[in-house]
Amino acid sequence: MTISMTTLEAETGGAPSVGVAPPAPRQGVWHHLLRNRGAVLALSYIALVALLAVAAPLVVKLSGWGPYEFDQSAIDPNLGGLPIGPLGGISAEHWFGVEPGTGRDLFARIVYGARTSMLIAIAATTLTTLLGVLFGLLAGYHGGKVDQVVSRVMDFLMAFPALIFMIAILSALPASNRAPLLVLVISVFGWPYLARVVRGQTMTLTQREFVEAARASGASGWRIVLLEILPNLRSTIIVMTTLAVPGYIGTEAGLSFLGVGVVPPTPSWGQMIAQSMSWYAVDPVYFLLPGTFLFLLVLSFTVLGDRLKDVVDAGERR
Template sequence: MSEALAAVGAAGTDTSVPAAPGAHQFWRRLRAQRAALVAAAVVALLVLVALAAPLLTALEGQDPTTYHPSLIDSARGGVPIGSFGGVGADHWLGVEPQTGRDMFARLVYGARVSLGVSLGATVVQVALGVAVGVASGLGNRWVDAVLSRVTDIFVSLPLMVMALALLAIVPSGFPRPVLVAVIIALVSGWSTTAKMVRAQTLTLKNLDYVAASRLSGWSIGRTAVRELLPGLAAPVITYAALLIPQNISAEAALSFLGVGVKPPTPSWGQMLTSADVWYQAAPQYLLLPALALFVTVFAMTVLGDGVRVALDPRAASRLRVGTGRKREARAETAAPGPAPDAVPAPAPKEEERA
């Protein structure tokens, strides 16, 4: 504990605080959730695929930008030649209609863009939200009022409308994935993080060890780093884990609307935009990026919920499935109850009560 706590403890003040769960306890609680472990394995596989995209495409012998006009049937409007969109030894998932670009290469490179944009936006959202929330919670009433009103304004901003407006005025030479990540981070997410951190800061600053550090003359920055941030770690990590799937969906929506990542850079949302007219002639062109988005967002959501429950054992999972409910029902059935033949004791007479 800090030096300030020693002085307060000597004065007789109770400075005991509940200990935060350590890494061993967190891992033990997370392992008890099978759905979270499966989701973590899926997320790890997706990240590995995104990082190894150049190696995987080199093994296939393809790249995401090369056109293969000989693999499409121009007489039928550009439909891939062959079954299942031209699936074969040279093209593991077939080729795109009209262009003939390799689908597998575009999917794995699209994973790099989608995951990179969402993770970058999450880092900016968490950093900005924690800074504003802590400053608002520890500052005076004027600082708190100004920062709270600014946060409320950003909470009310519609993400898609603001993103469409900002993306339309930025020069085309600016790197599009970086621009999309910055806009998603600045328009949404950080304001909700700031409100959550402010509420937690207002609670933590009234605890003995935080009050002692402030009374001992520590600066606001030192108090925030040494005393508040360790207590804020659990809720911030939990919220960050739930922000990632939201940011993936936002990037896909912007790319689907045509204002996100621009060709020839592949993106899952961009692939869905090009596939909306091919769902009958070449359904795999629509199903593959849609399935990749669904699996990624679902796995991230389940993992985020598992992290939240592991960090806060008092919280119940919002994604409980039938196995958990059956286990609870068996526990209630096995719990001892009153004997069926038990006769309640008669009430005492008025003379006895007197």
């Protein structure tokens, strides 16, 4: 059961303790977010990219070109494959121009790149959240040897330079089915950060009177964790999860940029940025378009996470 404000006031003499106040009602969170212009813009862009990712086949069909189709007539072989026309070959036929050297439609590849980035980031965030919450609850509630083992594993993983080890691990793994491997590797190095926060708050909540009352009534450990403790961690988990998504989007793009992420010809924004490095002097559009989409998506999730954190913190203070 989530702690009610009345219960908290009765237990603390009228002032709720910091860190165990109930999360703001869902309607209240959305109400405050939608009153903030930055949060509305961030949500709008995230919704746009999500829509492009979900409806990628339909969107690309409307544009007339698939992400793997070559249009040799759109590039000039005498100039090393440079797109014909201004701004990287932007035209009514190719809305964002074409890839230098191949003639593949840039709009189609950006749309499918959005699907790649969103799927990997959301899958990694989901797995990371499940692992972080599970191990954080185990360590915080049981304490003792369980806490020592989980804490040492967290310290071990957090001590690693994660990016270097991700590159080393992915370089040694087969290139086929790289997306699931990316999700797994990112999650293995990502879950301790959430688990550490969940562990600390769980240890605080286990000392509260409502948990002691549940124990006295004969409730099992899992029942106490699921019905008494977890609901009071909801706000923390939501905020940290939202703030983790841009990091995982950037990690996927960075690994693809370095050549150990998504394998060509599967479109990826990081991979496109890497390929544009040899063309940016003569075709800067090829670099700017995927770079702008990536930057705005990371920025939008970061702004949304910050605004959500502000709303939750304000609710807890109240």
